[in-house]
Amino acid sequence: MRDLAAEVFMDILARLSSKDLVRSTCVSKEWKATIEDPQLAKTHLQRSIKTKSHPTILIIPSNPIINCVSINFSDTDTTYGKRLIIEQPWQHPPRLTSDKIFCYFNGLVCMHYGAGFGLWNPSIQKFKRIPSSPFSMFRFAKIHGGFGYDSVNVDYKLVGFVHLNTFCAVHSYSLKSGAWKSIQDLPLKGLVFDSHGVFLKRSLHWLTLQEIDGERMLNILTFDLASEEFCKIPLPVHIFPALISDPVCGWPSYSLVVVGGYLCIYLRETESRVKAWIMREYGVAESWSMLYSFDEQVHNSKPLLLSSCGKMVLLEENYSRLVWYDLQNGTRKMVQSPMAQSFYTTIICEESIHLLGS
Numbered sequence: 001m002r003d004l005a006a007e008v009f010m011d012i013l014a015r016l017s018s019k020d021l022v023r024s025t026c027v028s029k030e031w032k033a034t035i036e037d038p039q040l041a042k043t044h045l046q047r048s049i050k051t052k053s054h055p056t057i058l059i060i061p062s063n064p065i066i067n068c069v070s071i072n073f074s075d076t077d078t079t080y081g082k083r084l085i086i087e088q089p090w091q092h093p094p095r096l097t098s099d100k101i102f103c104y105f106n107g108l109v110c111m112h113y114g115a116g117f118g119l120w121n122p123s124i125q126k127f128k129r130i131p132s133s134p135f136s137m138f139r140f141a142k143i144h145g146g147f148g149y150d151s152v153n154v155d156y157k158l159v160g161f162v163h164l165n166t167f168c169a170v171h172s173y174s175l176k177s178g179a180w181k182s183i184q185d186l187p188l189k190g191l192v193f194d195s196h197g198v199f200l201k202r203s204l205h206w207l208t209l210q211e212i213d214g215e216r217m218l219n220i221l222t223f224d225l226a227s228e229e230f231c232k233i234p235l236p237v238h239i240f241p242a243l244i245s246d247p248v249c250g251w252p253s254y255s256l257v258v259v260g261g262y263l264c265i266y267l268r269e270t271e272s273r274v275k276a277w278i279m280r281e282y283g284v285a286e287s288w289s290m291l292y293s294f295d296e297q298v299h300n301s302k303p304l305l306l307s308s309c310g311k312m313v314l315l316e317e318n319y320s321r322l323v324w325y326d327l328q329n330g331t332r333k334m335v336q337s338p339m340a341q342s343f344y345t346t347i348i349c350e351e352s353i354h355l356l357g358s
Contacts, residue, residue: 146197
């Protein structure tokens with residue numbers, strides 16, 4: 001190592017798998033310090049994303065005692081892919097719940113259990129409990145929030161808020177400082193559709209339905225992790241009419257995700273019709289365009305990722321199956337079931353070594 005330039009050695013390490021890097025920390029103190037350098041984690045993640053034709057997906061069963069499955073598809077294999085069994089991080093499994101996935105980004109999964117939070121890196125099986133949150137006092141309140149990366153301050157942050165009558169109490173947790181702090185209260189009258197925000201462009205995003213002067217407005221609420229300021233992205237009413245889901249049939253029902261680096265809104269419009277729109281230019285209302293619209297008897301159809309050619313989209317349907325949908329001819333191709341007789345949540349989770357030195 002001493003005969004190699006530091007940047008050359010860093011480049012060599014960035015080409016290793018996360019498992020090999022974990023093993024290599026035992027070579028010497030010098031190696032351990034280099035491998036746990038945050039700059040290597042950043043370089044390793046960027047290389048991992050660049051060298052794969054498709055993002056890695058992680059399938060997390062609702063049942064906490066069932067193992068997870070990671071899948072990496074290739075251009076020549078979109079029905080099975082390269083699979084890896086990963087244990088869930090719980091020493092004492094929580095109750096069966098689909099709400100334990102709070103948010104995810106850069107190979108880190110933010111998990112929510114009771115009033116507590118934790119960060120999990122499935123690639124290196126590292127789980128970091130987050131200190132007791134200010135939300136512990138709101139035991140039965142619905143906690144909204146999200147998790148993402150503040151590139152300005154080089155810090156991962158968790159944001160959470162709860163409704164308190166006509167406003168929301170907002171707090172954030174900094175991985176760098178290891179502490180919670182209070183942020184400006186958010187005056188919010190209305191409904192947050194998605195409890196878990198999605199991260200894009202340095203900001204967290206949530207779908208909200210607000211009533212202003214008797215008129216319902218559907219917006220995207222954003223929170224900049226660097227400036228810690230809330231903003232709104234208005235949505236075109238002719239595409240997204242502000243309808244509240246019928247409590248009996250459950251539709252229409254809007255949800256927000258990130259697909260291929262774009263904000264995407266999908267919904268079950270009727271009992272059989274599902275649709276999705278994608279925002280081609282961030283923040284520009286006129287750039288929303290239809291991604292797909294088809295009839296299928298499904299309760300939920302969530303878009304996960306686009307194929308490398310951009311002609312197919314991977315869907316998670318009914319929390320129990322994965323399907324490739326061809327955007328040009330409307331055909332469907334089932335992915336071989338990753339697990340039998342189990343409901344699950346599917347997320348994008350790239351290989352990384354974040355949290356290795358934590």
